[in-house]
Amino acid sequence: MNFTHDVIVIGGGAAGLTAAGGCALFDLKVALIEAREMGGECLNDGCVPSKALIAAAKRAQEARTPLRHGVMLTKPRVDWRGVHAHIHDAIAAIAPHDSQSRFEEMGCEVFRDWAKITGKHTVKVGKRTLSAPRIVIATGSRPALPPIKGLGDVPYLTNETLFDLTERPEHLVVVGGGAIGMEMAQAFRRLGSAVTLVEPGALLARDDPDHVAIVRQAMEGEGVRFIEGKASRVEARGDGVRLHVALNGATGANSETIEGSHLLIATGREANAKGFGLEEIGVEIGAGGIVVDRRRRTSLKHIYAIGDCRDGPRLTHVSGYEGSNVALEITLGLPTKVNWSALPWCTYTDPEVAQVGMTEKDARAKHGDGVSVVVERFDDNERAIADGDTIGQLKLVLKGKTVLGASIVGKNAGEMLLPFSQSITGKSSTFALGSAVIAYPTRSEISKAASFAAWEPTVFGEWPKKWAGTLAKLRRRMA
Structure with a gap:
C-alpha cells in the first residue's frame, strides 16, 4: 500500500517525543499525534510541578530551624500564590523543549487530536486517515483509583489536579504511600498544611526498608502523621471530607475516622491502553497494560508500545530509554532489547x-x-x-x-x-x-x-601481607 508516513507515533509525552524526534532526525517522515498538552504527564502534572513544589517546601523548611551554623533566620511566611506561580513558571520554562513547534522544526507532522487505530497500518486522526509500516503507541497512564466507597461523590485530588490548587489545604489527607504520596505529604506539611497519610502496606514498597524507615522518621519529626490501614469509605463533611480507615493489626481500635479539608489519591497509575482501537486489530492487552516483548513490540510485531501504556516500570527516564531504543530499531533496523539490571x-x-x-x-x-x-x-x-x-x-x-x-x-x-x-x-x-x-x-x-x-x-588479605613483608625484608637487606 502507499503509506502517508514512515512511522506514526501516538502520544506526545516523554516516550513518544523521544521516539518521534529520533526518527525525524534520521529524515523519516513522522506523524506525531497528541490530543492533550504536549510533554505529557511528566511536564504538566508529574515530575516538573512536583519537584518545583518540593523546592518551595524545602525553602520554607530551612527557616524552621531559626539558629543553625551560627546563622539566624526568621520564621517562614508562605505565600501560596507565589508557590503556585513558581510551579507553573517551571512548567512554562521547560514547555518549549516539548512544544509542537520544536518537533515540527525537527521534521515531524504534528496532529493535535485524538487517534483511533482503524487497521493494522492505519490511524484516523480528526478527518484524516494516516498510514505507516510502523506504529508506536505511547499513550501514557492515568491515576489509579482505589475501591473506596463514596469516592465518586466527594471532591478529591490526584496528581492531575493537585498543582492547580489556588489555596493551601488546611489538612491534606493522602491515600497512598508510594513516591507521589510520600513526596507530596512532606512538601505540603513543610508549606504549612496538616498532613495525614494512610497506607495499608509498606511505605515505598520497592525500596530498602531500613532506608524507608529513616525517611519516615524524618517526616514524622516534621509533623506528618502516618496511619497504617485501608481507606474503606469517604463522605463529604462541610467543606471537606471524612475518611474512614480500617486499621491494620488486631490490637487497639479497629478503625479510625479522619477529617480533612482536601483528599489526595496517590495509589499508583494505570495504563491508557484501551479505547484507541488496539483490541479490534488483535493487539494483546493485559491487566498491567499493553503486552510487549523485550523489544517493546506488541503481539503485532510492527506495532510498538512504549512508556506507561505498556506493562512494565513507569518512570520518565524509562520512557525516554524505550523511545530511544524503538527509534534506533525503526530507523537503522537494530534490534534493541530493554535491560532492567541497572534500573x-x-x-x-x-x-x-x-x-x-x-x-x-x-x-x-x-x-x-x-x-x-x-x-x-x-x-x-x-x-x-x-x-x-x-x-x-x-x-x-x-x-x-x-x-x-x-x-x-x-x-x-x-x-x-x-x-x-x-x-x-x-x-x-x-x-x-x-x-x-x-x-x-x-x-x-x-x-x-x-x-x-x-x-x-x-x-589486605593474607597473601598481600606476606608479599609486603617479603619486600620489606629485601629492602632492609639491600639498604
Whole structure:
C-alpha cells in the first residue's frame, strides 16, 4: 500500500517525543499525534510541578530551624500564590523543549487530536486517515483509583489536579504511600498544611526498608502523621471530607475516622491502553497494560508500545530509554532489547531515597548466601559533617566483587547512583571506583569508601601481607 508516513507515533509525552524526534532526525517522515498538552504527564502534572513544589517546601523548611551554623533566620511566611506561580513558571520554562513547534522544526507532522487505530497500518486522526509500516503507541497512564466507597461523590485530588490548587489545604489527607504520596505529604506539611497519610502496606514498597524507615522518621519529626490501614469509605463533611480507615493489626481500635479539608489519591497509575482501537486489530492487552516483548513490540510485531501504556516500570527516564531504543530499531533496523539490571529510581523526599539494581532483599531472594552487603554511613563522610546533615547511609549489594545493586538514603542520594549503574552494566567496577581520585570534600566520597570496602579483605588479605613483608625484608637487606 502507499503509506502517508514512515512511522506514526501516538502520544506526545516523554516516550513518544523521544521516539518521534529520533526518527525525524534520521529524515523519516513522522506523524506525531497528541490530543492533550504536549510533554505529557511528566511536564504538566508529574515530575516538573512536583519537584518545583518540593523546592518551595524545602525553602520554607530551612527557616524552621531559626539558629543553625551560627546563622539566624526568621520564621517562614508562605505565600501560596507565589508557590503556585513558581510551579507553573517551571512548567512554562521547560514547555518549549516539548512544544509542537520544536518537533515540527525537527521534521515531524504534528496532529493535535485524538487517534483511533482503524487497521493494522492505519490511524484516523480528526478527518484524516494516516498510514505507516510502523506504529508506536505511547499513550501514557492515568491515576489509579482505589475501591473506596463514596469516592465518586466527594471532591478529591490526584496528581492531575493537585498543582492547580489556588489555596493551601488546611489538612491534606493522602491515600497512598508510594513516591507521589510520600513526596507530596512532606512538601505540603513543610508549606504549612496538616498532613495525614494512610497506607495499608509498606511505605515505598520497592525500596530498602531500613532506608524507608529513616525517611519516615524524618517526616514524622516534621509533623506528618502516618496511619497504617485501608481507606474503606469517604463522605463529604462541610467543606471537606471524612475518611474512614480500617486499621491494620488486631490490637487497639479497629478503625479510625479522619477529617480533612482536601483528599489526595496517590495509589499508583494505570495504563491508557484501551479505547484507541488496539483490541479490534488483535493487539494483546493485559491487566498491567499493553503486552510487549523485550523489544517493546506488541503481539503485532510492527506495532510498538512504549512508556506507561505498556506493562512494565513507569518512570520518565524509562520512557525516554524505550523511545530511544524503538527509534534506533525503526530507523537503522537494530534490534534493541530493554535491560532492567541497572534500573534506577529516586523518591525526592528529604532525605532522598534512591535505588539502582537489586535491593538487598531482592538479591538475597535470588542469590541466597552468595550476597554480601557493605554499609557506609554519612556520619563518617566529612562533607556531610561540615554541612551538618549526616542523616543516611549507602548500602552496596554484592555477589563477590560484582555489584548487584545500591541503595542510598540521604541528601542528594539520587545524584550518587550513576557510578553504580556503570558498575552493574560492566562499564566500570568496584575496584576502579575504589581507586578513583574524587574531589574532597564531597558526599560522593561515600561511593568510593563503599567500593573500596568491597575489596578491603582482598587488598589486605593474607597473601598481600606476606608479599609486603617479603619486600620489606629485601629492602632492609639491600639498604
